[in-house]
Amino acid sequence: MKCATIVLAVAVATFAPSLAESRRIVGGQFAEEHQFPYQIGLFLDGNFRCGGSIIDSQWILTASHCVLDGVDKIPAKGFKVHVGSANLEQGQLYAVAETFAHEQYGSFQNDIALIKLQDKLEFSEGVQPIELNTVELPVDTPVIISGYGRIGDGQPISEQLKYNTAFVESKEICRSMTGLSGKGLICFKSPADNGACNGDSGGPAAHNDKLVGVANFVLQGCGTQYPDGGNGTIDDSDKDGLTVADVLKIEQ
Known part of the structure; x- marks a missing residue:
């Protein structure tokens, strides 16, 4: 079966011509209510912009390009965070x-960012933080990606959360397909016509209810055999770039 590869690297993102910001789960299925209580939707001036993950009662983890206009x-x-x-x-x-x-x-x-809410979240069945992954996942480990992004190139976003399953790919294959040579890449494979798309940026990739990475980019369009990318959450000083653990050192 032809496969697509999703990449979650330690802090990755660019605006190269062949890349597009990741903005919707292609394929997959609709989430049940409260199935992913850590998932948020980020709005800017009333328009949906990105996904993200609740990591604390007042903190959201997302991608840097979601909170920036260029640089x-x-x-x-202008932002609002949808939960619950x-x-x-x-x-x-x-x-x-x-x-x-x-x-x-x-x-x-370094495409990773924090959002601080004005008020603390009230945790409930539908609003919960997600723990950060701290261990390297073996090849073929299943990972859940979720988001409200587009169902395909040129399609509108969905008001209903979708999710899909991908599997850890080897670092060698990831690097050969993406051209990324930095340490700490976490790569995932999934069937063609499945994966992230525009609107999924900043959203979670999770394994066993732990946050593995932050969605970042897609290559050559949505749901292709080319990699999607993001940022990993492993705190490893031997890796290049910023880890989630580094981000959390921001003064609260």
């Missing part, structure tokens, strides 16, 4: 106090 910081007052439902028409919206993009964002590395 310029977007004012926090697998449907964007339901749930609750929270105002954003501040955003923290990685200070070295601007290449394939």
